[in-house]
Amino acid sequence: xxxxxxxxxxxxxxxxxxxxxxxxALEPLGEITVVAPDRERSASGHAMSLHRPLRLVEHAPRRFxxxxxxxxxxxxxxxxxxxxxxxxxxxxxxxxxSNMGDDITYSGTLAAAFEGTICKIPSIAISLxxxxxxxxxxxxxxxxxxxxxxxxxxxxxxxxxNVNIPPGSPSSYRITRQGRRRYGEAIEVRKDxxxxxxxxxxxxxxxxxxxxxxxxxxxxxDAVISVTPLHLDLTAEKALxxxxxxxxxxxxxxxxxxxxxxxxxxxxxx
Ligand code: MN
Numbered sequence: 001x002x003x004x005x006x007x008x009x010x011x012x013x014x015x016x017x018x019x020x021x022x023x024x025a026l027e028p029l030g031e032i033t034v035v036a037p038d039r040e041r042s043a044s045g046h047a048m049s050l051h052r053p054l055r056l057v058e059h060a061p062r063r064f065x066x067x068x069x070x071x072x073x074x075x076x077x078x079x080x081x082x083x084x085x086x087x088x089x090x091x092x093x094x095x096x097x098s099n100m101g102d103d104i105t106y107s108g109t110l111a112a113a114f115e116g117t118i119c120k121i122p123s124i125a126i127s128l129x130x131x132x133x134x135x136x137x138x139x140x141x142x143x144x145x146x147x148x149x150x151x152x153x154x155x156x157x158x159x160x161x162n163v164n165i166p167p168g169s170p171s172s173y174r175i176t177r178q179g180r181r182r183y184g185e186a187i188e189v190r191k192d193x194x195x196x197x198x199x200x201x202x203x204x205x206x207x208x209x210x211x212x213x214x215x216x217x218x219x220x221x222d223a224v225i226s227v228t229p230l231h232l233d234l235t236a237e238k239a240l241x242x243x244x245x246x247x248x249x250x251x252x253x254x255x256x257x258x259x260x261x262x263x264x265x266x267x268x269x270x
Contacts, residue, residue: 003030003031004029004030004031004088004089004151005030005031005033005082005085005086005087005088005089006026006029006030006031006032006033006087006088006089006090006091006147007033007034007035007074007077007078007082007087007089007090007091007116007121008022008023008026008032008033008034008035008036008090008091008092009034009035009036009037009070009073009074009077009090009091009092009112010022010036010037010070010092010093010094010095010108010109010112011037011040011041011042011043011044011069011070011092011095011107011108011109011111011112012040012041012042012095012096012109013036013037013038013039013040013041014034014036014037014038014059014063014065016096017096017134017136018093018094018095018096018128018134018136019034019036019093019094021094021136021139021140022091022093022094022126022139022140022143024140025136025139025140025141025143025144025147026091026143026144026147028144029144029147029148029151030088030089030151031062032062033062033063033064033077033081033082033087034062034063034064035056035064035066035073035074035076035077035081036064036065036066036070036073037065037066037067037068037069037070037072037073037108038057038065038066038067039067041069041070041108042095042097042107042108042109043106043107043108043202044069044070044108044111045105045106045107045108045111046071046105046111046114046115047069047071047111048068048069048071048072048075049068049069049072054066054067054068054072054076055067056076056080056081064076064077064081069108069111070092070108070109070111070112070115071108071111071112071114071115073112074090074092074112074115074116074119075115075119077090078090078115078116078119078121079119086121087116087121088121088122088151089121089122089123089124089147089150089151090112090113090115090116090119090121090122090123090124091113091123091124091125091126091143091147092109092110092112092113092116092123092124092125092126093109093124093125093126093127093128093139093143093163094126094127094128094136094139094143094165095107095109095125095126095127095128096128096132096134097127097128097129098127098128098129098130098164098219099125099127099162099164100127100129100162100164100178100179100181100208100214100215100216100219100226100228101178101179101180101181101182101208101209101214101215101216102180102181102182103181104162104178104230107125107127109125109126109127110125110162110230112125113125113160113161113162114160114232116160117158117159117160117232118232120157122150122151122154122155122160123155123160123161124143124146124147124150124160124161124163125160125161125162125163126139126142126143126163126164126165127162127163127164127165128164128165128167129164129165129166129167129219129220130166130167135167137169138165138168138169138170139165142163142165142170142173142225143163146161146163146227158231158232158233159229159230159231160229160230160231160232161227161228161229161230162178162215162226162227162228162229162230163225163226163227163228164215164218164219164225164226164228165219165225166219166220166223166224166225167223168223170223170224170225172224172225173224173225173226173227174213174218174222174224174225174226174227175227175228175229176213176214176215176217176218176226176227176228177211177213177214177215177228178214178215178228178230179208179209179211179214179215179216179217180208180209180211180214180216181206181207181208181209181216182206182207183202183206184206187199187200187201188200208220215228
């Protein structure tokens, strides 16, 4: 049997102990290739470097550091490093810090998995709730088991998995929905040595809303692993029908490609 090819990336950088722990966990399942940012790129979102050159440095066989973003790393991994040897799975992590609720669009960890999904490869992002000292064994066991499941079953097109692991030794998981939590709105204003102001944004305090079935409730309140299926199609399906009756002055609604009024394609007829 051909060993599956697994592309691993992250946003904490190639030297993160979380990345090494993830590679160690997945190694029994297939041939691992790492393409990861050469430094910390947390909260870089789905940014892509279109206006500057990118470099890849091979630290060891199949271990590449990229001086771009997590998205650049996966892009180069799929289309250059593994060109003609398409990976069967992309896994991003282990991020040192959870990515739940409103973290998702800021997260470089998730963006690496988004990019894998755009390349039509089953993709998983895995993040750890908690703080140093990190214990990787429970996350390693779950990552290996989940990756095996996804390699066996595949994922529906356009769908990725966002996994968050609570501290301790969780032995159960829950399929969850994206919750809600915000960083504080605090801005620290300080002075630099020349008298100019500078700003630190993104407070450390994070409060989550109590949403039944959410990732935050599972991981923070109930200490179980959350597995949230996400898709990149951000269309608000529920808004299509109500917005079809909008009248925007001076313009007329155009019928959709299939002749539906205002171009509305509901799930039922798409
Ligand atoms: Mn990170």
